[in-house]
Amino acid sequence: MVDRPILEFTPRDIALLRPANETERLAALRDLNILDTAPETQFDAICRTAQVLFDTPIALVSLLDEDRQWFKARCGLNDDGTSRDVAFCNHTILADEVLVVEDAGEDARFGMNPLVTGEPRIRFYAGAPLILRSGIRVGSLCIIDTKPRRFSTEQANQLRDLAEVVTANLRVYQDRSEHRRVAATLEDTDDALRDANTRYASLADALPQMVWTVSPEKRVTAYRNASFRTYYGETERSGGRTHSRNHPGDVERMSSAWEAAVSSKQAFELEGRLRRHDGDYRWHRIVMIPLQRSGEVIEWLGTALDIDHIIAAQNALKATGDLLRLAQEAAEAGIWEWDMRDDVVRLSPMSARMHNLPLPVGRDAMEIPLADWKAQVHPDDLPGVWDEVKRAIADRSTYSCEFRIANPAVPAEPRWMQSFGRMLDDETGEPARCVGLQIDITDRKVSEARIAHVASHDNLTDLPNRAVFHATLEKCLADIGNAPAALLCLDLDRFKTVNDTLGHHAGDGLLRVVADRLRESIGNDGVIARLGGDEFAIILPGTRLEDAQAFARTVIDAIGQPIHLGSQVVTIGASVGIAHAPEHGLEVDLLHRHADLALYRAKAAGRNSFQVYTKGMDEALEDRNKLEFDMHLAHRKGEFRLNYQPIVGLADGQIRGFEALMRWPHPTRGMVSPAEFIPIAEETGLVVPLGAWALEEACRFAASWPIQARIAVNVSAVQFQRPGLEAAVANALAVSGLAADRLELEITESLMIQDGDAVIACLHRLRSIGVRIALDDFGTGYSSLSYLRRFPFDKIKIDRSFVREIDDLDAQAIVRAVVSIGERLGTAITAEGVETEDQLALVTQTGCTEVQGFLFGKPMTPEQALAFMREQSPRKAA
Template sequence: MQDRAHDRGDEERNDAIEADSTHPSDGDPEPHLDAVCRTASALFRVPIVLVPLVDTEFPALKAGSGAAGAMPGWSDAFAGQAIAGESSGPVVIPDLLADPRFADHPLVTGGLRARFYAGVPLTLRSGHRTGTLCLIDTVSRPDFTDEHLVQLEDLALIVAGHLHLHRANAEREAELRERLRVTTMLTRREAHLEAALASQRLAEEIAGFGHWRIDVAKACVEWSAGMARIHGRAPADLTRIPLDDHLGFYHPQDRERVRWHLDDTVAGSGAFARDTYEHRSRIVRPGGECRVVAERGIVERDPDGGIRAISGICLDVTELARSDQHLRETTDLLRVTLESIDEGLVMVDADDRVRVHNERLNLLLDLPEGMLHDGAPFDDLRRHIAERDGSLPATLDRRGRDGKRDHGEAGASGEHLQRDGTLLELCGVPLADGSTVYTFADITARHRAERSLRESEASYRLLADFLPQMVWITNDRGDTTYCNRHFGRYYERPLFSLKERVESCHPDDRSRIRGDVCDRHKAWQDYDFEVRIRRADGVYRWHKVSKRPIRLLDGQPGWLATALDIDDIITARNALERTGDLLRLAQDAAEAGVWEWDVASGRIWQSQESARMQGLPLDGADPAAGLVMTMTEWEQNLPAEDLVRVRAEASRAIATRTNHKVEFRVLHPSTGECRWFQGFGQAVLDSETGEVRRFVGMNLHITARKEVEQRIAHLACHDALTGLPNRSMFHDRLEQALGSVRNGGRGMAVLCLDLDRFKAINDTFGHLAGDILLQLVAERLRDVLRPCDIVSRLGGDEFGIILVDLSGHDEAVEVARRVIDAIALPVKLDGHLANIGISIGIAHAPSDGLEADPLLRHADLALYRAKAAGRNTARVYEASMDAAIEERIKLEFELREAMLRRDLTLHYQPVVDLATDSVSGVEALMRWPHPTRGMIPASTFVEIAEETGLIVELGNWALREACREAASWTHSARIAVNVSAMQFREPGLEECVIMALSASGLAADRLELEITESVLIQDTEAVIACLHRLRYLGVRIALDDFGTGYSSLSYLRQFPFDKIKIDRSFIREIADPDTAAIVRAIVGLGERRGTTITAEGVETRAQLDLVRAEGCNEVQGFFFSKPVPARDLSGVVARLSRAERAA
């Protein structure tokens, strides 16, 4: 029975714990409870202090000090005494060894040798116990008195009260945020509606149009004042009229058509549903005047798809209709005239747009149907001509100095050859209004006749001049009557007699030449011979001379002679055998092989080196002869994609009769190794047909070069340190992913990541350790992601992730959680364990954007929010972030401007001494009198100032200003000034304090500096040393916002603060017994340490009475006075003094 009762008690306690949201549900240690343990360890001089809390299933050690980690089984015996209800209150066992319940327990008999235990239960507001504050010592403690027990109970009350206070604060903040959101939304909607209505009225009045709305169900029409004005009627009579009356205002010939348009719009449904209503009709004014109006409306539908109403506008277009009619008549006349001429014609206005053109122009320029029309950009015609013919006539491409089109001077003309061979003559004539008329005349036939004449005169001369041989013509006597350019350059004389030409031959050849010339001339036959001819510089070169008998223009016999320089060929022929071996050695050294391809037969000859490089088998008997194979046999060793490229290049070279160059891979027949080659081929043409007969070329082995190129290409798009894609490749992959989403693919997300505390690790362990850490982070990110996802290092400690093929937003959030968990694992650097975190911003496509830059910006905004939320977390982009960031940037800009203009000021709030009921000091609080936002408290802009570094300048200014004004007061109250953590990080705080005191003449003991726990966290030893130096000057030091973080308790042992200010959140809830117990415990700590305790945020008489009853020394709050300007402070002090005397 007792067991069942005990079980029911456990169930009730667990239910109470689940109902109380202030109870921590995880098993991780709580930092503020650790602070309580350290304080208790110091107060009670015990080595071990524990705070175990119990959830609905099992106990969890939430905090501890000393050897707590080496105490397995602590919950089954000691903590159970207070938690499970086995004792009615605190449990104190002075000597565990003497207690039979615990004498044999492992913690007593084992290595720890526990001898003393004291525990106080932690009780919920429901009365159930949720944990214990335990003390354990390795020696018996008969000296543990009731006073010690009371102090232990006070600390237990602090813990329980903090849990309740945490919940109250969270609920209050949530409620305030919701109220602010609703109020802001309603205010914006009202402003938008009013602005829209005002804009509509103004638009009607300026543009001269009217607005109407047809209520389909009620068959009535609402008119605006603009509608009445267009119809020539009084606005007051026609704000709402029957539909039939509205239709009656149309011209009788148009009325049924308008009614048909309206009925057709209302009756449309399904596939025939229409969302617009539009027509142009005539109306009749009261005096009988007809006006033409244009009306356009849109359909308003109810949730079921039915038409509720049609709303639209009406515009008087009478004058426009008349102009249109006149323009049509004029245009018809002009069109008949234009089509009757044989030239193409187009008129372009000053804005470079087509106004008139004829059909002949379309035919001459082969324009696509519909390209030219009234208003078409003339650039369309220019682009058509340039793209089709490869160039644009200068007549059409004139530009002025300002870069705009200049349609040319009067009579500007030119010629243009079209792709089909048609030659056009263009003429541009500017008109007075800035327009230009262009005419296009076909002069192909005329130009063809002129060109034929010129070509017939110059063809032979041009041909001869560009031949590589010397060409000349002689009469029957041997005198030169014509020579080409090459002849003149060789001899440096244009004409020669036969005797002179013979004398220019080598002496060993002259007798032979004289005999051949005489014999051949007599026979009047073709003949060829080789001879050495002296050049103008005295050098003899071998030539092959060919002579053919011809008839000159006068009919007399003559000779056509050519001389081809073959000196290099003969020299090469003589040296070929000597250079054969050298060529083979050069090929081996350069990894180059020679080949020859007979196009007609398809057979390829590979040199010995070319075959060896490709792994082709050679004839064992004569490997130097190379290898002959078919093209098909050679192509079998090429990969398919390379084969396509090689064939395409070969086909091109054959078709164009040019050389070819191509890169390709060859698979080694035996090893399967893939080798890269670069092939060069020289086309050898048939002398008669001009077709390609064969190619002679060389293959270079370029595998090593390709590997280097691939490495360079990899480095161009990858981070050298981590091997991850770099920012450029990240953008390319992001564009590809977004393209897939735009084409209907599944969703994707972009994650922007930034390492937390990376700079601190880099500064501590060095840049090499920082590089190792970045490589480890990259490896962990790759392990977390899928193969299809992309992770990139964007720079520094910034990374980016692209998640593709997502079905919902939760998938990206889950990936972010896994990334945070992976990065949070400890890292060993330089023999030490280090921890880092990572902040993540998430943006989704398509919901957050389908363009790369906006999507990345949204992810960056979410990353900023993640960092602001405390780092090591992830945030998903929300549209409100844009507005919040814009507002914050605007506020930062205005704050900088206000600091430059010295707009900021100080307000002062009195601090009252409860022992004397007099003003003992005042606190200086910054205020910003904003021209549009009103008076802004420091809580609104201090956070921005801290993030941007402006807080140092602001804090130093506040210190100087407060000292200056305090020195002028008639009363001797102390002045308290807040000092930020960043001021302690920057050098010069002590100098600033000394200068402020010196400049103002204020006594040092009247200055009180207030710091928060955050000042002590960053570099405790350095900060404590600085505080000691300031206190040595006589300056008082106060610990502000005490109670919001229990680690503050540990700092009380390191520095004797002059004052502790209890945070206003405790005073607001002081009526609660748990909160009152916390205040009482803080007062007790202050009394024992001789420290003044000040209660902040006292706003009511009841709160004043309670803090006075709890023993606080000073109070501060709106009950006495709100912060006031310096000019009003004396009056407030005087008022409080009179009230004190009256009391």
């Protein structure tokens, strides 16, 4: 399988992920009135349940607002939300199904997500959407782990069931909102009817203030307008004493004012907090006016205007002022003033410390000449600073600039300052002073440099990345003039084997060793970049072609040295393609393409070598692309055919089955070898539909045989990597009516190392329905007896290379060992490629149970195979 670089999704890419009904979805979310509400036991309990049920460190109830992700409930995470552009749940709400990311580090959507590369270092994620109604997904119930992990369909269903419980609780909020709206509508209708009773009531109900009347003796409320009833609630009875509605902190003050007003029969006005029907207190401006008749107060008319927002604004303004002062202190900002008339700079204590100047004892500021201030600015920065100052003086405006000053603690690393200033004129309109603020931005500058480095370098090898490679090569070609340049594209041989057998950690270590060896080999003569996976590129400015070839040999020799990875020692190789400018192109993409073509040719030539681009390589690539096109066309037209080669039992010479072999009779090329078209089919994925067709065709043909023999079908590793293999097998059996135990699937050893656990699990499922499993070409790949122990194969097929050398004692010993293992495990042993009587005799002596090869029959058309079966006279062992 060919490694492919992971695509990088930017925050902008992810920010564009929005459901088509986003406006409706947000409206539904906000109608719930749940955002930023306090924790609730039912949501917290669901989170804890999910955390325990799935054994994950983190479980969240996440709601997706327009620009943020807010957690209504969370376990294992301190933050109450994130920005929406990094939220995994932003993907979850795009569909009704559970979203499962088994390894975020290897997922194109999330590999560069800051929640993956940084805290909390998400590697596994599963999220079930919270579906308020059809198409309206307001958030998700999700679980998170810091390690990659598998997630079964059953687990996904369990997570979806828990999400339904969350949704049910959300619908309670939905019902509450609807009830409030209905209640408000009914209340407005009732108020409108009552307002029609009298002109006075209509006027009073239209006022924003609460209006009521109070009897002077009993001090109970009589009339209450709509605002009053709304604030205190319709259910409150008349007769409540006025001070019972006051804030406990205001009761004494308001009671005193009321008693004084009653005694003096004078109106009064004050500010106080009144308790609303829901228990909340809000500030009001309260006015009480006595209504008199014949000099006696018969009633008190009260009004209360809600001024809570005004009080809140005043408090906020005060808090903002305090915050600004504290922020200035926390940011360690220094204040300075430059008197232009005498060129003296006055520094606050913080500014003095920034400039490494000791503040005199007892002084709250210090003065230094402008020349001394300039002397502390880095000489490379001073011209830019002074140009900005002169511009601000001319424009009578503000300025901002950044500059470096000396750092006595680390002289080689000066500190960075950012200075803001404003010019002030004197009474004549001439510039006289400049006042400003200065802050230390050294940490920010260091972070910016680090970010710039990360953005331009591969985080594993610290080599320049693809973007830097492209820009460097573009500049090199633009400046080429009369000096040549070379581009080397390099790909590691056998890297995938190390990565698959020893793990990704070992693969990462190997890539770091390769990067170091490339640096040592190239030195300062060129630029090395990692383009992705195990692909590297080297730009060699001013290098002749013969020198580039010498560099390639050096690189191949360096990489070919043994590499120690912990307790393991591995040896890999390198294939190198060389393109030379100007003769091979002066455009980045063209030169890179030519170097890639040369690399492709080097790998095809046996690897661990280099090739220089030639024009014929374009033609070879075009021929390969034409063959790929013809393959897709042949698949649509049904031009592929199956031939069948018999498999014979050594004990009785009877036919045990046939192996289905794919053939392609090309209309112009003639018969195309499987060795030529199968690799292209696997690379393009066409092997999946071709494989499904082969399964169905072979099973249909086998169902028509006059004998109860088995049909063997080869299955590619690509078919295991893509979904649908098990469904294809089941469909082929169902359509043909063939018994499952007559179908035999042949797999190769190389498949087992790619994802052994997943492959073995799939094989067990296929075995459970009766299908037989054979291990093909045993001994040619990455043979491991552990595979035979972990999965009981029905058959082991010994590769034809052993049969061809069967007269060699070592080859015989190996075959006998495999036969012995097969006998112990109850596994049939088939010898492939038997072509001579001598080979037949020897494989018989070693104990093989079945044979296959030209001696017994070449691959046959379906008609020939049927005739062969009817004859039932295969060649028997001597």
